[in-house]
Amino acid sequence: MASCTTVLVCCLLLVFILAQLFAYNKLSVMKNFPSFQTSQLSDEEALLELPLLCSRLDIKLYLLDMKCLDYVQSHNPKHAKDLLLEDQFDKFYSFGMDGKNIHFFQAQIDPLLQIKGFDIIYIRNIQPEQLPRPTFKNKVVTILLKKQDLIFHIYVLHPREGFWWVGSVTSDPYLSGHLNTLGLSLADHVYEVNSERALEKFQSKPFAQIPGLYIPDNITHFLTEFRASKFKECPVSKARMFSKEHRYITSQAFRFMHKSYKLLSRVASIMYHSNVEFWLSSGTCLGKFCIQFHHHKGSR
Numbered sequence: 001m002a003s004c005t006t007v008l009v010c011c012l013l014l015v016f017i018l019a020q021l022f023a024y025n026k027l028s029v030m031k032n033f034p035s036f037q038t039s040q041l042s043d044e045e046a047l048l049e050l051p052l053l054c055s056r057l058d059i060k061l062y063l064l065d066m067k068c069l070d071y072v073q074s075h076n077p078k079h080a081k082d083l084l085l086e087d088q089f090d091k092f093y094s095f096g097m098d099g100k101n102i103h104f105f106q107a108q109i110d111p112l113l114q115i116k117g118f119d120i121i122y123i124r125n126i127q128p129e130q131l132p133r134p135t136f137k138n139k140v141v142t143i144l145l146k147k148q149d150l151i152f153h154i155y156v157l158h159p160r161e162g163f164w165w166v167g168s169v170t171s172d173p174y175l176s177g178h179l180n181t182l183g184l185s186l187a188d189h190v191y192e193v194n195s196e197r198a199l200e201k202f203q204s205k206p207f208a209q210i211p212g213l214y215i216p217d218n219i220t221h222f223l224t225e226f227r228a229s230k231f232k233e234c235p236v237s238k239a240r241m242f243s244k245e246h247r248y249i250t251s252q253a254f255r256f257m258h259k260s261y262k263l264l265s266r267v268a269s270i271m272y273h274s275n276v277e278f279w280l281s282s283g284t285c286l287g288k289f290c291i292q293f294h295h296h297k298g299s300r
Contacts, residue, residue: 043084043091043147043148043150044080044081044084046116046118046147046150047080047083047084047093047150048080048210049113049116050095050113050145050152050212051210051211051212051213052210052211052212053108053109053112053113053212054097054105054109054212055211055212056212057101057104057108057109059097059098059101059104059105059109059212060097060098060204060212060214061095061096061097061154061212061213061214062095062096062097062157062204062213062214062215062216063093063094063095063207063213063214063215064094064095064096064155064216064222064226065092065093065094065095066094066223066226066227067090068083068093068094069215069216069219069222069223070223071083072207072215072219073219073220077208078208078209079208080208080210082208091149091150091151092151092153093150093151093152093153094153094154094155095152095153095154095155096154096155096156096157097143097154097155097156097157098157098159098164099139099140099156099157099158099159099164100159102139102140102156105143106122113145116147117147117148118145118146118147119145119146119147119182120143120144120145120146121143121144121178121179121181121182122140122142122143123140123141123142123143123144123169123171123172123175123178124138124139124140124141124171124172125137125138125139125140125141125167125171125172126138126171126172126173126174127171127172127173128167128168128171128196129168129170129171129196130196130231130232130233136158136165136167139156139158139167140156141155141156141158141166141167141168141169141171141172142154142155142156142167142169142193143156144178144179144182144184146182146183146184151184153193157199159201160198162201163198163199163200163201164198164199164200164201165196165197165198165231166196166197166198166199166231167196168193168194168195168196169186169193169194170194195230195231196230196231196233197226197229197230197231198229198230198231199222199225199226199229200225202216202217202218202221202222203216203217203218204216204217205217
């Protein structure tokens with residue numbers, strides 16, 4: 001009986017400590033944002049609040065919504081409300097954020113957005129279709145925020161070897177439950193969120209004098225790349241296995257490799273001097289590149 005009482009007391013003490021830590025975290029977050037108000041937000045205020053909070057932590061929030069960027073190109077809007085009025089029936093907006101800032105977002109911005117009435121879910125790279133690099137296993141790939149009918153979708157742009165990797169929401173086996181909890185549906189936006197992508201680390205510029213919100217400097221190039229981009233993870237283990245099985249090279253094979261190298265080198269030299277863009281799309285050379293660098297972006 002005494003042991004049961006001891007366990008109960010310990011459990012109550014643990015709950016009390018966790019509650020105090022939660023309260024302290026909220027208090028510390030509020031101290032970092034002394035002017036923060038807990039009033040209800042209109043759609044326009046909500047659209048402004050997210051980049052504003054990011055700006056206070058020196059986090060760049062990129063506007064990556066295709067319909068919005070098309071509208072920006074053609075109309076050059078000056079205010080956030082212009083984006084809302086452009087399509088009043090589809091209140092789904094996509095943004096991007098560098099993956100190195102995800103911890104700050106979860107610790108500092110998440111609590112404030114919840115106070116403002118946002119519901120937030122994090123989609124993780126738990127069961128990807130392609131075998132990921134170990135460093136990207138279970139990483140957050142997408143953040144979804146809901147405020148009444150307004151939905152913000154944030155791509156988490158994870159830095160890789162010279163580019164940003166974008167994960168797929170379908171790699172999270174709990175996706176359906178998360179969406180049902182918030183009453184969300186991505187049926188009309190599956191193309192945008194259900195595939196892995198590789199994006200160039202584009203240059204950006206401030207958008208419409210909204211603190212913290214940025215757009216790609218070259219919108220046309222970004223939209224072209226985004227719509228065509230698909231990421232294919234390099235099957236390193238298979239490539240290494242093939243290399244191991246065929247590590248012994250005959251003299252005939254060596255002569256063939258030497259001739260192939262000379263031919264490829266000559267073609268590459270002509271292409272470079274003619275300013276013709278070219279790339280490896282398949283074959284043995286790309287496989288060798290895969291073994292050395294562990295990734296490729298695929299043909300485009």
